[in-house]
Amino acid sequence: MKIWAYVALAALLIGAAGAAAKSLHSAGYNQRDREVQQDIIDAQVKAEEDAEARWAASVVAATQAIRIEERIIERIREVEILVPTIVERIVELTPECSDLGPAYAGLLNDQIRAGNGIQIAASADNPDG
Secondary structure, X not given: OOXXXXXXXXXXXXXXXXXXXXXXXXXXXXXXXXXXXXXHHHHHHHHHHHHHHHHHHHHHHHHHHHHHHHHHHHHHHHHHHHHHHHHHHHHHHOOOOOOXXXXXXXXXXXXXXXXXOOOOOOOOOOOOO
């Protein structure tokens, strides 16, 4: 064989070895790229699930807060309805009373407590008897 044939054969072998090495090297990078991409997708899915769980928890908390606020508003309305009745009773019983007495202050305090979400016991000085 002539020298140029040996050079061509050596170039062919070196090219084939280089192509094989490059292919193996690229396959490793491609595999790592796929793993990283899958890790990113998994992290996104987990983040979405966590966000949905936090959203559901906030909905439950908001629903409970709304129910509490509704009860407070209902109690305030009840107290506001009682105020004119108490005032009329005080005026009927003691027309000379100008400060409306402790019953009015008690109702006002009940209204404030109800607005703050504090449970109030039945009043000991019930004006209705």
